[in-house]
Amino acid sequence: MSPTTSPGPRERLLAAGQELFYSRGASVGVDALLKEANVARRSLYEHFGGKDGLVAAVLRRAAEDDLAWYEGALAGAAEPRERLLGLFDRLDDLVSDPAFRGCRYFATDLALADPGHPAHAESDAFRQRLRALLVRELQALGHDHPERAAEQLHLLIEGTLVMGATQDDPHPGRAARDLAATLLA
Amino acid sequence: MSPTTSPGPRERLLAAGQELFYSRGASVGVDALLKEANVARRSLYEHFGGKDGLVAAVLRRAAEDDLAWYEGALAGAAEPRERLLGLFDRLDDLVSDPAFRGCRYFATDLALADPGHPAHAESDAFRQRLRALLVRELQALGHDHPERAAEQLHLLIEGTLVMGATQDDPHPGRAARDLAATLLA
DNA sequence: CGATCAGTAGAACGATTGGTCTACATTCGA
DNA sequence: TCGAATGTAGACCAATCGTTCTACTGATCG
Numbered sequence: 509m510s511p512t513t514s515p516g517p518r519e520r521l522l523a524a525g526q527e528l529f530y531s532r533g534a535s536v537g538v539d540a541l542l543k544e545a546n547v548a549r550r551s552l553y554e555h556f557g558g559k560d561g562l563v564a565a566v567l568r569r570a571a572e573d574d575l576a577w578y579e580g581a582l583a584g585a586a587e588p589r590e591r592l593l594g595l596f597d598r599l600d601d602l603v604s605d606p607a608f609r610g611c612r613y614f615a616t617d618l619a620l621a622d623p624g625h626p627a628h629a630e631s632d633a634f635r636q637r638l639r640a641l642l643v644r645e646l647q648a649l650g651h652d653h654p655e656r657a658a659e660q661l662h663l664l665i666e667g668t669l670v671m672g673a674t675q676d677d678p679h680p681g682r683a684a685r686d687l688a689a690t691l692l693a
Numbered sequence: 694m695s696p697t698t699s700p701g702p703r704e705r706l707l708a709a710g711q712e713l714f715y716s717r718g719a720s721v722g723v724d725a726l727l728k729e730a731n732v733a734r735r736s737l738y739e740h741f742g743g744k745d746g747l748v749a750a751v752l753r754r755a756a757e758d759d760l761a762w763y764e765g766a767l768a769g770a771a772e773p774r775e776r777l778l779g780l781f782d783r784l785d786d787l788v789s790d791p792a793f794r795g796c797r798y799f800a801t802d803l804a805l806a807d808p809g810h811p812a813h814a815e816s817d818a819f820r821q822r823l824r825a826l827l828v829r830e831l832q833a834l835g836h837d838h839p840e841r842a843a844e845q846l847h848l849l850i851e852g853t854l855v856m857g858a859t860q861d862d863p864h865p866g867r868a869a870r871d872l873a874a875t876l877l878a
Numbered sequence: 879c880g881a882t883c884a885g886t887a888g889a890a891c892g893a894t895t896g897g898t899c900t901a902c903a904t905t906c907g908a
Numbered sequence: 909t910c911g912a913a914t915g916t917a918g919a920c921c922a923a924t925c926g927t928t929c930t931a932c933t934g935a936t937c938g
Binding site: 532610614618621631660666668669674683691 | 796817820849851
Binding site: 735 | 886887
């Protein structure tokens with residue numbers, strides 16, 4: 509149990525899933541995941557019950573990371589209004605990365621047609637937490653209609669991610685930031 | 694050649710593809726397409742060369758329909774400004790339909806990992822035509838920065854479609870309309 | 879009439895899918 | 909020291925994928 513113990517198969521599977529599900533979509537084969545994680549086939553089914561379980565577990569973990577990213581992006585400025593506007597600057601950087609492939613949760617939802625798939629619950633949970641974070645921020649800002657404004661900010665965020673994913677727009681974050689600015693006036 | 698001749702296999706395949714690719718995604722099996730179209734396996738390969746060809750052909754046809762829909766949505770009002778705002782009302786109706794499953798082109802792009810797939814070219818073409826339509830409308834409106842505003846309107850449209858697809862937002866079109874209104878001021 | 883052609887119907891293909899199972903290695907605590 | 913756990917390695921399975929193929933049918937037209 510030394511602190512430098514190499515991560516076990518469960519951890520490696522989560523890491524491989526986070527990487528491959530994002531870069532190649534939820535349709536990557538189990539074989540590719542096992543190879544990337546250097547893990548035996550059996551370990552996947554013992555730890556996650558199957559591919560579906562891994563997809564859901566990866567989304568759950570990614571939600572933690574992503575929400576922390578949003579918190580960090582908001583922390584870029586002190587003034588309440590600048591905090592939210594700065595978020596779109598960070599988003600613009602994010603989607604400008606050529607490796608950016610769009611919103612993880614939306615892509616997964618689209619890929620998994622079965623509405624009962626456990627991954628959908630994770631997507632919903634993430635979106636609710638993101639929305640709550642926006643509402644909280646708008647309340648701290650003293651906005652008159654935090655719920656309505658959060659809906660609009662959410663729409664701007666999703667729009668930025670889509671525009672960034674299709675790549676034919678160099679700086680969707682800037683376009684969204686300008687719209688957000690009028691919203692926060 | 695009577696005018697009531699039932700559509701041939703090519704036409705039925707396009708119709709089946711437009712229906713199934715949208716409702717079940719580009720990953721629907723060839724068997725389901727053939728069954729829906731009531732067409733022999735062989736016809737698919739003679740007319741479209743394979744499933745990839747059908748996917749691309751369906752997107753090309755859908756682009757015509759969808760752009761016509763956008764034109765129609767703009768035609769709802771006479772006053773230039775109301776034309777664009779009315780578009781978001783129509784979008785709100787569209788995404789409120791429980792059968793709405795998001796943007797056809799973006800979903801297809803996400804589903805087809807291979808960047809060389811012919812469907813991507815059709816998606817790009819559609820987006821460019823949509824963008825051109827917005828620019829034209831903004832010019833007619835006498836907007837100071839039609840290109841920039843079109844980018845923002847496009848972002849609002851895509852955002853509306855995403856929010857509508859996830860369903861946890863009853864009226865994303867209204868949120869987008871309000872943002873668009875400030876943009877057109 | 880007979881040839882051609884577009885169509886249907888469906889068997890069969892090789893590859894790949896997610897999932898199960900057996901055999902063996904390692905670790906670790908009773 | 910023995911015996912569970914926990915892991916790896918990989919064969920194997922049934923199902924499904926997109927594709928190719930053969931066999932047959934029904935027009936259309938010289």
